[in-house]
Amino acid sequence: MNKNKTQLKGLTLEELQALFLEIGEAKFRALQVFNWMYNYRVTSFDKMENLSKPLRNKLKENYSLITLNFAASETSTSGTKKLIFETEEGNKIESVIIPDEKRNTLCISTQVGCPLDCKFCATGLMGYKKNLSAGEIFDQYLLAQQHSERDISNIVYMGMGEPLLNYNATLNSLKIFSEELTKGISLKKITVSTAGIAPKIVELADSGLKAKLAFSLHSCFEKTRSKIMPINEKYPLKDNLEAVTHYAKKTKTRITFEYIMLKGLNDRDEDIKALIKLTNQIPSKINVIPFNSLQHMHPTGFSASLFPTEKKRIDDFVQILRDNNVTVMVRETQGDDIAAACGQLAVKFK
Ligand code: SAH
Numbered sequence: 377m378n379k380n381k382t383q384l385k386g387l388t389l390e391e392l393q394a395l396f397l398e399i400g401e402a403k404f405r406a407l408q409v410f411n412w413m414y415n416y417r418v419t420s421f422d423k424m425e426n427l428s429k430p431l432r433n434k435l436k437e438n439y440s441l442i443t444l445n446f447a448a449s450e451t452s453t454s455g456t457k458k459l460i461f462e463t464e465e466g467n468k469i470e471s472v473i474i475p476d477e478k479r480n481t482l483c484i485s486t487q488v489g490c491p492l493d494c495k496f497c498a499t500g501l502m503g504y505k506k507n508l509s510a511g512e513i514f515d516q517y518l519l520a521q522q523h524s525e526r527d528i529s530n531i532v533y534m535g536m537g538e539p540l541l542n543y544n545a546t547l548n549s550l551k552i553f554s555e556e557l558t559k560g561i562s563l564k565k566i567t568v569s570t571a572g573i574a575p576k577i578v579e580l581a582d583s584g585l586k587a588k589l590a591f592s593l594h595s596c597f598e599k600t601r602s603k604i605m606p607i608n609e610k611y612p613l614k615d616n617l618e619a620v621t622h623y624a625k626k627t628k629t630r631i632t633f634e635y636i637m638l639k640g641l642n643d644r645d646e647d648i649k650a651l652i653k654l655t656n657q658i659p660s661k662i663n664v665i666p667f668n669s670l671q672h673m674h675p676t677g678f679s680a681s682l683f684p685t686e687k688k689r690i691d692d693f694v695q696i697l698r699d700n701n702v703t704v705m706v707r708e709t710q711g712d713d714i715a716a717a718c719g720q721l722a723v724k725f726k
Pocket of ligand 1: 534538571591
């Protein structure tokens with residue numbers, strides 16, 4: 377439908393200004409279009425009332441404002457809502473709205489599928505299709521807001537895909553959020569989660585954008601981590617810990633270490649010791665995540681040997697960490713009844 381038209385949604389203010397100068401239009405027009413797209417959230421040039429008719433027609437002929445189409449939604453008993461969107465090529469992606477008393481968090485995807493193949497993650501089991509564009513990443517927020525009764529208050533880049541393997545689009549989407557002109561969500565309320573692409577963590581730290589960073593740690597030991605996250609072979613934990621230390625320093629934020637509890641694998645006493653040492657060295661907190669089992673997907677190989685740590689052991693594990701002055705949050709599993717919980721996205725995606 378929009379095959380030959382250039383996509384405007386996803387352009388940063390700077391890119392939009394450059395484009396308007398290039399097509400012989402005044403620079404301030406870029407500000408107006410930016411405002412219409414990202415604040416008034418219009419999807420048609422005809423609604424951009426402060427642009428002249430000829431300019432609207434010129435834009436209509438050459439540019440598009442539609443990146444994603446809403447396909448379906450499903451609401452869990454806990455109030456978690458899974459949204460399925462379709463890209464122009466017909467790929468399906470998922471975003472999840474997770475309401476609680478204080479926040480209304482949106483979890484967004486950065487890729488269709490994921491190339492990382494983490495052994496505990498459903499998205500990994502499904503394989504990788506493509507990178508999302510900055511427009512497709514940002515549009516999840518604009519569209520999710522339409523499907524949410526409350527304002528979205530926080531965003532986590534924790535849906536399908538690895539944001540730092542789609543670095544430019546991820547960065548541009550963050551830039552759009554960071555513009556003073558953009559109403560809504562500041563970078564302080566946005567967390568980018570990564571499995572650990574060390575050089576890109578450094579690049580993001582040096583970009584000047586101060587989003588929060590979550591690092592999917594899952595084990596403090598290289599060997600174990602490589603077993604459950606093959607990407608650790610390419611970017612070892614050691615390099616990633618240096619990178620997140622740099623990130624914390626540069627952005628003056630605390631790193632969140634995500635830690636899925638896997639029975640017998642990373643829930644032993646020596647894991648607690650290593651976590652205490654690590655969090656003493658890096659300004660951080662730990663987000664303990666109960667493992668959402670993948671058994672319903674009939675995993676094979678190493679994935680089939682992964683089981684959740686029992687509740688009692690999670691409680692003890694957390695208590696010992698807290699007794700040693702480690703800040704720990706325990707993530708509540710929400711939305712597993714509709715396959716919208718962590719690591720379950722794309723379960724039904726074919
Ligand atoms: N690629 C990024 C973002 C997507 S994963 C990353 O790895 O951080 C978002 C979070 O969900 C990560 O912390 C991931 O480890 C967690 N997760 C993946 N599979 C899970 C599962 N089966 N149960 C619980 N959490 C899971």
